[in-house]
Amino acid sequence: MTVRKNFTMPESIVYDLEELSRLLNKKQSQVIQELIEERMKAVKKQKKLDSLEKMSGMFSGLIPEHVDMQWIKSQDGH
Numbered sequence: 001m002t003v004r005k006n007f008t009m010p011e012s013i014v015y016d017l018e019e020l021s022r023l024l025n026k027k028q029s030q031v032i033q034e035l036i037e038e039r040m041k042a043v044k045k046q047k048k049l050d051s052l053e054k055m056s057g058m059f060s061g062l063i064p065e066h067v068d069m070q071w072i073k074s075q076d077g078h
Helices: 011-024 028-058 069-075
Strands: none
Touching: 011 028
16 A cells, blocks of 8 residues: 655755665655665664673573583583
8 A cells, every 4th residue: 555745845955855765766755765774774783782782681691601511521520
């Protein structure tokens, strides 16, 4: 389903939109749609990265730095 929207924008942006539309051989609405989709992808990706970074900090300090696979194997016999 498509929805009609009216936007007010500075004349310079309108000129840029017209130019992009002409250069890409696409309708102005297509150009706007693609730009919004690209921006939304970037925003969602950054949000996921921020969440992952936040989560990674939750686990720091849980395992002492000296503990590695070799140390664990050496403790197996004790």
